[in-house]
Amino acid sequence: MDNEKKTTIYDIAKEAGVSASQVSRAISGKGYVSEANKAKIYELVEKYNYRPNAVARNLQRGQSNTVGFLIPHIYQEYFPMVYSVFEREMTEKGYVTVVFNGKSTPQDEIRNLHLLEELRVDAVVIIGGSLDYADWNKRTEYVHSIKELSRNIPCILGNERAGTLSCSGVYVNIDKGAEELVRHLAEKGHKTMGVLGGLQSVHPSYRLQESLKKFGKKYGLEFRPEWQVFSSYNSHDGAEAMREMLTRKELPTAICCINDEIAVGAMGVAMDRGMKIPDDIAFTGFDGVDLSREFRPQLTTIQMDFETMGKKLAELTYNSINGNKEITDIAVDPSVIFRQSTECCKKCN
Numbered sequence: 546m547d548n549e550k551k552t553t554i555y556d557i558a559k560e561a562g563v564s565a566s567q568v569s570r571a572i573s574g575k576g577y578v579s580e581a582n583k584a585k586i587y588e589l590v591e592k593y594n595y596r597p598n599a600v601a602r603n604l605q606r607g608q609s610n611t612v613g614f615l616i617p618h619i620y621q622e623y624f625p626m627v628y629s630v631f632e633r634e635m636t637e638k639g640y641v642t643v644v645f646n647g648k649s650t651p652q653d654e655i656r657n658l659h660l661l662e663e664l665r666v667d668a669v670v671i672i673g674g675s676l677d678y679a680d681w682n683k684r685t686e687y688v689h690s691i692k693e694l695s696r697n698i699p700c701i702l703g704n705e706r707a708g709t710l711s712c713s714g715v716y717v718n719i720d721k722g723a724e725e726l727v728r729h730l731a732e733k734g735h736k737t738m739g740v741l742g743g744l745q746s747v748h749p750s751y752r753l754q755e756s757l758k759k760f761g762k763k764y765g766l767e768f769r770p771e772w773q774v775f776s777s778y779n780s781h782d783g784a785e786a787m788r789e790m791l792t793r794k795e796l797p798t799a800i801c802c803i804n805d806e807i808a809v810g811a812m813g814v815a816m817d818r819g820m821k822i823p824d825d826i827a828f829t830g831f832d833g834v835d836l837s838r839e840f841r842p843q844l845t846t847i848q849m850d851f852e853t854m855g856k857k858l859a860e861l862t863y864n865s866i867n868g869n870k871e872i873t874d875i876a877v878d879p880s881v882i883f884r885q886s887t888e889c890c891k892k893c894n
Contacts, residue, residue: 552593561585611641612862613661617649617674621778621806622834623849624673627703630855631670631862638863640667647674651687658690662698667866669694670858672703679748681706699865701858705874706748713865713873715857719749722847722879723756724763726801726829729845729881731764734890735799735827739772741786741811743803750803753831757801772797776807783810791818798826798890805830805837808844812886827887833879842885853877 558565563582571578571586578586589595612635616624632642645661647654654674661669675687682688691710694700700712707714730738738761743750754773761768771793776786783806790796791814802808808830812822820826822842830837833848857875 552595557589561589608667609665611666613666613669614642615645615657615671617647623832626851627854630852631859634856634859651675655690658694662694668699668862670701676704677747677749679746701861713861715875718876718878719752720756724760725881726847727760727764730799737797738766738768739797739800741774741800741802742776742807780806780810783807784814787811787814801829805832805834805846809840823886823888824891845884845887846882848880848882850877
């Protein structure tokens, strides 16, 4: 046998004069192999330092001990923070997690879904991306891909609409955080509020925008349509949205931003224009990523419970791999972290 070539189970079987299945049984210790054949197989295994392919071995018994984790991109803190908890939990349970970046394009996401099926992972977790679009059900190829995949492999979604795809899901209780935040602004004396950032085409953003306005009405904070500016989700987009907001004849005393990055970009523009935060105008965020406490003034934000999100996703994943077919929806409550950006409001007095 050529020692430069990687030794396979078939090489061992050929030299030992037995079948590959006998080699497999001898190595695993499961099933009958004569003592004479065992001795020949063990000698060759030692001679060639043969190590069975773990993936092939797992697939033979119907499991790969691998889980796919599909995210839309890696440049915002939210997705890596959820993933890191999930990966830790699954590692402790004996599973390897493989991350797939959908690059925020349906074509890449669909290709990744097909690849995950080809790899025969034990389960797939999907958060963000096309799943979050308001018109996701019109994206027929994407929806079909998830439905087809979930017929053979358990799919767990980070979305409150997971049940419509017959999948279990974990999502954020947006109303809980929005009400606590708006109540805080009312207690600080604010009478007017605006909403900055996010796209109406993205369902979680739309839900948060509407929830903030709903509780603004409940707690007596005036909202005007001109006090809402839509944008994408990074700090540059937040800065551009704030520049547009500053063209309004009047400004609200508090601006609720769709995420922390939007808020930081907006606050930078406000301070560049000579505005004092929170004396002249207050800002709030959503997510509770590290940026919210590192920026100055520190940002009041709706804090996502990344630890619970990751743990619940891992729990549902592990249970589904091990035969639990029940469709489960889990709402994770956020909390509000009160910081410098809403401490006081001189214009409210």
